[in-house]
Amino acid sequence: MSTFDAAVPAAQPSLAARFRLPTGPIQFLGFDKDYWQLWIRGSALLALTLGIYRFWLTTDTRRFLWSNTEMLGEPLEYTGTARELLIGFLIAVAILIPFYALIFLLALTQGLIGQLAGVIGFALATVLGHYAVFRARRYRLTRTVYRGVRFHQTGSAWYYAIMAVLWWTVVILTLGLAYPIALSRLERFKMRNTWLGNLQGRFEGSAAGLFIRGLFMWLVVVGPLIASLVAFVLALDTALLRELISTNDDDALSRLIEAHPSVAFASAFGIGALIWAALAGMLLYPVFQAMVLRWWASGLRFGDMAASSTLRTGEVYGTYLRYIGWSMVFSTIASFVLILLGAAGAASLWATGVLDKEWFSSVGEIATAILGVIIYVAFALGYAAIYQVKVRLGLWRAVANSAGLSNPATLGTISSVGAPASPVGEGLADALNVGGF
Amino acid sequence: MTTSGQATYFDGVTSARHDVTVTLGASALQIHASDGHMLAEWPYAELEPIASPQGLLRVGRIDNPVLARLDVRDSTLAAAIDDLSVPIDRSGRTERRGRRKVVFWSLAATVSLLLVAIFGVPEIAGRLTPLVPYAAEVRLGAAVDAQVRSMLDKSGAGPRFVCGSGEVEQAGRAAFDKMFAKLEQAAGQPIPLRVLVVRSEDANAVTLPGGTIYVFHGLIDKAENADEVAGVIAHELGHVAHRDGTRTVLQHGAMSLLFGLLLGDFVGGGAVIIAAKTILQTSYSRDVETSADAYAVDLMKALGADPRALGTILTRVAGSSHSPLKLLLDHPETKERVDAINARSGAGSAEPILTPSEWTDVRRICSESKG
Numbered sequence: 182m183s184t185f186d187a188a189v190p191a192a193q194p195s196l197a198a199r200f201r202l203p204t205g206p207i208q209f210l211g212f213d214k215d216y217w218q219l220w221i222r223g224s225a226l227l228a229l230t231l232g233i234y235r236f237w238l239t240t241d242t243r244r245f246l247w248s249n250t251e252m253l254g255e256p257l258e259y260t261g262t263a264r265e266l267l268i269g270f271l272i273a274v275a276i277l278i279p280f281y282a283l284i285f286l287l288a289l290t291q292g293l294i295g296q297l298a299g300v301i302g303f304a305l306a307t308v309l310g311h312y313a314v315f316r317a318r319r320y321r322l323t324r325t326v327y328r329g330v331r332f333h334q335t336g337s338a339w340y341y342a343i344m345a346v347l348w349w350t351v352v353i354l355t356l357g358l359a360y361p362i363a364l365s366r367l368e369r370f371k372m373r374n375t376w377l378g379n380l381q382g383r384f385e386g387s388a389a390g391l392f393i394r395g396l397f398m399w400l401v402v403v404g405p406l407i408a409s410l411v412a413f414v415l416a417l418d419t420a421l422l423r424e425l426i427s428t429n430d431d432d433a434l435s436r437l438i439e440a441h442p443s444v445a446f447a448s449a450f451g452i453g454a455l456i457w458a459a460l461a462g463m464l465l466y467p468v469f470q471a472m473v474l475r476w477w478a479s480g481l482r483f484g485d486m487a488a489s490s491t492l493r494t495g496e497v498y499g500t501y502l503r504y505i506g507w508s509m510v511f512s513t514i515a516s517f518v519l520i521l522l523g524a525a526g527a528a529s530l531w532a533t534g535v536l537d538k539e540w541f542s543s544v545g546e547i548a549t550a551i552l553g554v555i556i557y558v559a560f561a562l563g564y565a566a567i568y569q570v571k572v573r574l575g576l577w578r579a580v581a582n583s584a585g586l587s588n589p590a591t592l593g594t595i596s597s598v599g600a601p602a603s604p605v606g607e608g609l610a611d612a613l614n615v616g617g618f
Numbered sequence: 619m620t621t622s623g624q625a626t627y628f629d630g631v632t633s634a635r636h637d638v639t640v641t642l643g644a645s646a647l648q649i650h651a652s653d654g655h656m657l658a659e660w661p662y663a664e665l666e667p668i669a670s671p672q673g674l675l676r677v678g679r680i681d682n683p684v685l686a687r688l689d690v691r692d693s694t695l696a697a698a699i700d701d702l703s704v705p706i707d708r709s710g711r712t713e714r715r716g717r718r719k720v721v722f723w724s725l726a727a728t729v730s731l732l733l734v735a736i737f738g739v740p741e742i743a744g745r746l747t748p749l750v751p752y753a754a755e756v757r758l759g760a761a762v763d764a765q766v767r768s769m770l771d772k773s774g775a776g777p778r779f780v781c782g783s784g785e786v787e788q789a790g791r792a793a794f795d796k797m798f799a800k801l802e803q804a805a806g807q808p809i810p811l812r813v814l815v816v817r818s819e820d821a822n823a824v825t826l827p828g829g830t831i832y833v834f835h836g837l838i839d840k841a842e843n844a845d846e847v848a849g850v851i852a853h854e855l856g857h858v859a860h861r862d863g864t865r866t867v868l869q870h871g872a873m874s875l876l877f878g879l880l881l882g883d884f885v886g887g888g889a890v891i892i893a894a895k896t897i898l899q900t901s902y903s904r905d906v907e908t909s910a911d912a913y914a915v916d917l918m919k920a921l922g923a924d925p926r927a928l929g930t931i932l933t934r935v936a937g938s939s940h941s942p943l944k945l946l947l948d949h950p951e952t953k954e955r956v957d958a959i960n961a962r963s964g965a966g967s968a969e970p971i972l973t974p975s976e977w978t979d980v981r982r983i984c985s986e987s988k989g
Contacts, residue, residue, distance in 0.1 A: 210671045230724030231731070237720060248669040248676075255635075255689070256671055263720075285871075288761065295761060328635070329628030329685045378633065595633040597685070 206589055209581040210256075211249030213570055219245060220569045224562035235611075236266040242569070247325065250581055253589055261324035261604075266611070269320070269604030273313075273612040276605075280305070310613045312342035315371075316606020322375060323602045328592070333599030336374030338606070344370065356403055361391035368477065377483055378595035385487075386480025394472055402461045405454035412450055416443035471497040474580055486592070489585035496583070500575035507567045515563060519556065623695030625649075627657060630684035640688065642698055649688060658686060662703040675699065677706065735876055743868040747861050752809050755864050759828020762867075766826060770818055781815040781835060781984035790983030791815075793976040797848055800971065804920050805855045813851065815983050821935045825854045827863035835984040841931055844972035844980060848921075849914055849928030856913030862906050904951070911955055915962045924968035929956035 223238035240263040247259035284305075287298035294301075315338040322332040348363035365388040372384035471494040478490035627636040627649050638657060641648045646661040660679050668687070670676035675696035677688045690696045700706050707713070771779045782791030798813050805811075811829040818834040825831050831854045833847070841847045857863065911928065918925040936952040972980065 226721055226724075229728070230721065231728045233724040233727065234721065237717070244669040249671050251671070256674065256676070258668055258670075258676070258687075260668075260685075296764075326685050326687075328633040329630040329687045330633045331685060593634050597631055 205582060205584060206253055206586040207581045207584040208251045209249055209578040210251060211245060211574070211578075213574065216245060216570050216574050217566075220566040224566050228558050228562060236263040236270070239263070239266060243321070246574075246577055250577075252327065252586075253592060255328055258326040259324055260326055260601075261320070265320075265604040266607055269606070269608030270611050271608065272605050273608030276609070277612055280309075306613060308342045308346055309609065310342075311345040312338045313606050313609035313613055314345075315341040316602075317610040318371065318606070319602045320604050320607050323599060327377065328595075330378040330595050330597050331599050331601070332378075333376050333602070334371075334374050335376070336370065341367075341370060356407070357399060358392075361395060362388040364388070364473070365391065365480075368480070372481065376599060379598045380484045380591070380595050383482045384480045385482055386476050391473070391476050394476070395469070398465055398469060398472075402458050402465065405457050406451075409447060409451040409454040413444070413447040416441065416447045467497040467501050468494050470576075474576070478580060478584055484591050485588045487587045489587070490580070490583055491585065492579055492583040496579045497576065500572050500579065503575065504568060504571040507571055508564055511563050511567060512560075515560060621698075623690070623692045623698075625692065625695065626689040628685075628687045628689075629657065630682075630686035638688075640690070640695060640699075642702060647699065647702075660688075662699075663705070665699070665703045665706050667706045667708070675706075675708070680705065731876060735873060739869055739872045739876070743865050743872060746868055747865040750861070750864050750868075755861065756809060756828040758864065758867060759826045759830055762826050762863075763828075763830055766824065766832070770816060770824075770832065779816050781817060781986075784986035786985050787983050789979040790981070790985075793972060793979040794983055796976070797844060797972055797980070798851065800921055801848060801851055801855060801917065804917055805852075805859065807855070807858055811855075811858065817984055823850050823854050825857040825863055827861070827867060829858050831855075831858070837931075837935075838981060838983065840935055843927065843970065844977045845918070845924040845927035845968070845970060846931040847980070848923055848971045849918055849925070850931060852914035852917040853910050853928060855917060856910030857906070859913060860906070860909060862910070908955065908958060911959050912962055915959055919963070919966075921971065922969045923971040925963040926960055929959040929963075932956055932959075 219238075219241055223234065223241065226234040227238060240259075240261060243259045243261065247257040250257045284298055284302040287294055287301060315336075319334040319338070322334045325332045345367055348359070348367060351359045352363050365384070365386050368386065369384045372382040375382035471492055474497070475490045475492045478488055478492065481488040622639055622641045625638055625640045627638040628634075629636065636657065637652055639650045639652070641650065643659075645663075646659050647665075648656055649658045649660070650656050660677075664680045666678040666680045666682075668676040668678050670689075673691065673693075675690040677690065677699065679686060690699065696708075700708050705712075767779070781787055782794070794813075794815060798811075802811050807829065809829045811831065813831045813833060815833045815835055815838070819836040820834045821836045821840040823831060823833045823837055831851065833851065833854075837850060838847055841850075914928050915925040918928070932952055933956055970977075
C-alpha cells in the first residue's frame with residue numbers, strides 16, 4: 182500500500198514546466214515578488230516596533246524558503262513559530278543579564294582582573310556565541326519536516342563551542358591556511374550529529390581538496406602581505422630594532438625610515454599589499470563562496486544518499502552584481518526623494534516663520550537627530566531588504582537548483598525519530614548577534 | 619460540492635508516500651488508502667494549515683505529536699476543505715488579525731519604552747544617585763580614570779601628560795593649588811578632591827565620579843585672568859557636588875539595558891541606541907549644566923571672586939568651537955547660560971582670586987609641554 186515513486190508526482194511536471202524550472206531532484210519554487218513583499222513590509226514593521234517584529238519576520242522568511250524548496254516534488258516544511266523565538270530570546274536575556282553584570286563588576290575591580298575584564302568578556306562571549314550557533318541549529322533542524330519526518334541533532338553544544346573556538350584560533354594564526362581543515366572538521370561534527378528521522382547524516386568533503394582548490398586564491402590575496410612582512414623583517418637588523426624600541430615618539434619612526442630606505446620600501450610595499458588584499462579579496466569573494474558552497478553541498482551524505490553540486494561561479498557573481506545594481510538604483514531614488522522632501526520641509530519651515538522662534542534651536546536639534554536616525558534606518562533597512570532578495574534568496578535558489586542526489590529512493594524509507602528542541606539557542610544567538618538562517 | 623478527491627498522505631511514522639482518496643464527511647475528512655482501508659479521520663475543527671508552495675494545500679492536525687500530513691494538489695478539493703474547515707483559511711484573514719495584534723502591542727511597548735527612557739530613567743537615576751555610597755563612587759572613579767586618561771592622552775606622554783612637575787612649571791602648580799585650595803574649602807565636599815592640569819589643547823575641563831577634575835591647558839591658554847579658570851573649576855565642583863558623573867553612569871547603564879538587551883539588535887539598531895542616548899543626554903546635560911553654573915556663581919560669590927568670569931570665558935570658548943552639528947545651534951544656548959549666570963551674579967565688586975604675578979605663573983604650568 183505504501184508506494185514510493187522516485188519520479189515527480191502526477192501534478193508536478195506541469196508545474197515545473199509552467200515555471201521553466203530545472204529538473205534536478207531539488208527545486209526552489211518561490212518567486213522574488215513574494216519575498217520582496219515579505220521583506221518590504223517586514224522592514225517597515227521592524228523599524229516601527231524597534232525590532233520586536235524580527236521574530237515574526239525570521240519565521241516568515243524561513244517558512245517561505247523551506248516551504249518553497251522541494252525535494253523530489255515534496256516541499257520541506259518549517260514548523261517553528263515566532264512565539265517560540267520570542268520565548269527563547271527572553272530566556273536568553275535572563276541568562277545573559279547576570280553575565281553582563283558580572284563583566285561590568287569585573288571591569289570595576291582594580292588590578293589585573295579589572296584590566297582584563299574586556300578580554301575575559303570577549304572570550305566568554307565568543308564561546309557562548311558558538312554554543313548558541315549549535316543550539317540554534319538544533320532548533321531549526323527539529324523544526325524542519327520532510328514527508329512527515331522530523332530532522333534532529335545530537336551532540337554536545339559545549340563540545341562544539343570549544344572545538345570551534347580552537348579551530349578558529351588556528352585559522353587566524355595560520356592567516357587562513359587552516360580554513361579548509363577547520364571547516365571540514367566542524368562540518369563533519371555537525372553532520373555526524375544530524376539526523377533525518379532514523380537516517381544519520383555525515384560529511385565527506387575533503388579538507389585537502391578544498392585546500393588545493395583555494396591555495397591559488399589565498400596566494401593571490403594574502404601572498405603579497407606575507408612577502409611585505411618578510412621584506413620588513415629582512416630590512417630590520419638588530420641595531421635598528423634596538424633603536425626602534427628605545428625611542429617611542431612619533432618623529433622617531435619617520436627619522437628611522439629616512440635613515441634606512443629599505444624600511445621605507447618595506448612599509449610602502451606593506452601598504453600596497455594591504456590595499457591589494459582588500460581589492461582582490463572583494464573581487465574574488467564570489468569565486469571563493471561558490472567554491473566553498475560547491476564543496477560543502479557535494480560533501481553532504483545521508484545514509485547511502487550522496488549530494489552533489491553543479492553550482493556555477495557565474496551564478497554567484499550574478500547575485501552580487503544584481504545586489505550592487507539594485508542598491509545603486511535604490512540609493513539614487515532614495516536620495517532624490519530625500520532632497521525633494523528636505524527642500525519641501527525647509528520651504529514650509531521658512532514660510533511659516535518657525536525658524537525665527539526662540540524655542541526652535543533646542544527642538545530643532547532633537548528633531549534633526551531624530552530625522553537623521555529615521556533616514557539612517559530607512560537606508561539600512563532598504564539595503565538589507567535588497568540583500569535578502571538578491572543575495573540570500575538568490576544563493577538559496579542557486580544552491581538548491583544546482584544540487585544532485587544519488588539513491589533518492591532512500592528518502593521514502595525513513596522512520597520518525599526525535600522531538601522538537603528548545604529555542605534557547607536561537608534566543609542566545611539573537612541576543613549575542615551571531616547569525617545564521 | 620465536491621465530496622471526494624485524490625491526495626497524498628504521509629503518516630508521520632515513516633517517510634513513505636501514500637496515494638489516497640479523501641472523502642469529505644459531515645464533520646470530518648476521511649483518508650482512505652488505494653485498497654479502501656481507512657488510514658485516518660480528521661475533524662475539520664482540528665485541521666492545521668501548513669505553509670506550502672502555490673498550487674498545494676498542505677494540512678496537518680492541530681497539536682498532533684505525530685507529524686502526519688495531507689497534501690492536496692486538486693484545486694477543487696482544496697477549495698472544498700477550505701470551506702468546511704474553520705482553521706484552514708487560505709485568504710489569510712486569521713493570520714492577518716493575529717499579526718495586527720502583534721504590531722499593535724509592539725508599538726505600544728515601543729512607546730512605553732521611550733517614555734520610560736525619556737522620563738523614567740533620569741528620574742530613577744536622580745533618586746538613586748544620593749544613595750550610592752561615596753566609597754563606591756571613589757572606586758568607580760578610579761576604574762573610569764584609567765580609561766579616560768588613555769582616551770585623553772593621545773600622544774602617549776604617560777606620566778608627563780600631567781603638568782606641573784617640571785622646574786619651570788612648579789611655581790605655576792603652587793599658584794594653581796592655592797587657587798584650588800580656596801575653591802575646595804569653600805565647596806566643603808565630603809570626599810577629598812584632586813585636580814590635574816593636563817597637556818591637551820582643548821579649552822575644556824572634565825569631572826569624573828569620585829572627585830577627580832581634569833583641566834586642559836587649552837582652557838588656561840584661552841583664559842584672560844585667574845577668575846575665569848576658577849569659574850570653570852567652580853562649575854566642575856558643581857558637578858562633583860551634584861554627583862553628576864555617578865548619575866550619568868547610572869543613566870548610561872539603565873539605558874544600555876533597556877535598549878540594548880531587551881530589544882537586541884536589528885539592522886541599524888545600534889545606531890538608534892547611540893543616537894537615542896545622545897539625544898536624551900544632551901537634554902539632561904542642559905539642565906545639569908545650568909545647575910552647575912548656578913553652583914559656580916554661588917561659590918565664586920562666597921569667595922568674593924568675580925562670578926561673571928565663567929560667563930566671559932564660556933562666550934569666548936563657544937565663539938571659537940567648531941562642532942559641526944552644533945555650529946548653528948550652540949550660540950543661543952550659550953547666550954542663555956551666560957544670561958542666567960549674569961542674572962544670578964547680581965551687582966557688586968569682586969576681588970581677583972590670584973595676584974597678577976601668581977596668574978603669570980599659572981599660565982606657565984604647562985610650559986615644558988614639548989620638552
